[in-house]
Amino acid sequence: QSVLTQSPSASGTPGQRITISCSGSFSNIGGNTVNWYQQFPGTAPQLLIYRNSQRPSGVPDRFSGSKSGTSASLAISGLQSEDEADYYCSTWDDSLKGPVFGGGTKLTVL
Amino acid sequence: EVQLEESGGGLVQPGGSLRLSCAASGFTFSTSYMHWVRQAPGKGPVWVSRINNDGSMTTYADSVKGRFTISRDNAKRTLYLQMNSLRVEDTSVYYCARFGSGAAFDVWGLGTMVIVSS
Numbered sequence: 001q002s003v004l005t006q007s008p009s010a011s012g013t014p015g016q017r018i019t020i021s022c023s024g025s026f027s028n029i030g031g032n033t034v035n036w037y038q039q040f041p042g043t044a045p046q047l048l049i050y051r052n053s054q055r056p057s058g059v060p061d062r063f064s065g066s067k068s069g070t071s072a073s074l075a076i077s078g079l080q081s082e083d084e085a086d087y088y089c090s091t092w093d094d095s096l097k098g099p100v101f102g103g104g105t106k107l108t109v110l
Numbered sequence: 111e112v113q114l115e116e117s118g119g120g121l122v123q124p125g126g127s128l129r130l131s132c133a134a135s136g137f138t139f140s141t142s143y144m145h146w147v148r149q150a151p152g153k154g155p156v157w158v159s160r161i162n163n164d165g166s167m168t169t170y171a172d173s174v175k176g177r178f179t180i181s182r183d184n185a186k187r188t189l190y191l192q193m194n195s196l197r198v199e200d201t202s203v204y205y206c207a208r209f210g211s212g213a214a215f216d217v218w219g220l221g222t223m224v225i226v227s228s
């Protein structure tokens with residue numbers, strides 16, 4: 001049971017815009033910034049979005065993040081087949097005194 | 111190239127011990143906070159432990175407190191995780207990760223698999 005809640009799956013067609021949500025509480029998302037990671041099968045997670053909405057160098061601007069209250073969202077516009085992956089949200093939890101992750105959303109590009 | 115490479119994983123019986131290592135290159139290891147994160151097959155990542163840049167402060171997830179010990183050797187640019195009293199539920203891929211200035215895990219290793227089974 002993950003501390004942050006994500007829908008297990010999402011899907012879209014090429015070119016479409018999709019959003020992936022992440023729900024938490026006041027002790028985590030409510031008081032801290034949110035990061036998003038992308039993971040392909042058999043590989044390590046890679047940082048996709050940090051500090052709610054910042055993109056690391058090399059991440060396309062098709063990926064964007066936002067946060068409101070105790071929830072956060074990752075949006076992917078102009079969906080491409082290579083975006084098919086698992087996506088995880090993460091933040092700090094003040095009660096647990098450590099980073100926490102969501103259970104992940106598996107994105108399928110139809 | 112910024113890189114982390116874990117080693118030391120394997121198959122161990124319940125109650126056994128393993129020591130994981132993580133070799134860093136391409137960045138200033140001695141100024142970086144480092145973490146261990148694990149991921150069971152088909153599950154999301156779970157934070158395990160962290161250590162500050164000089165090794166004077168360590169923190170652990172409740173699930174491993176008292177059994178795991180994180181440490182580092184800045185001269186060797188290496189992070190360690192000593193795992194004792196291993197349980198079946200510790201079976202996971204273990205990643206070392208750098209906690210960067212963006213308050214996120216910005217560098218990850220490839221991971222090393224730990225299987226605890228009789």
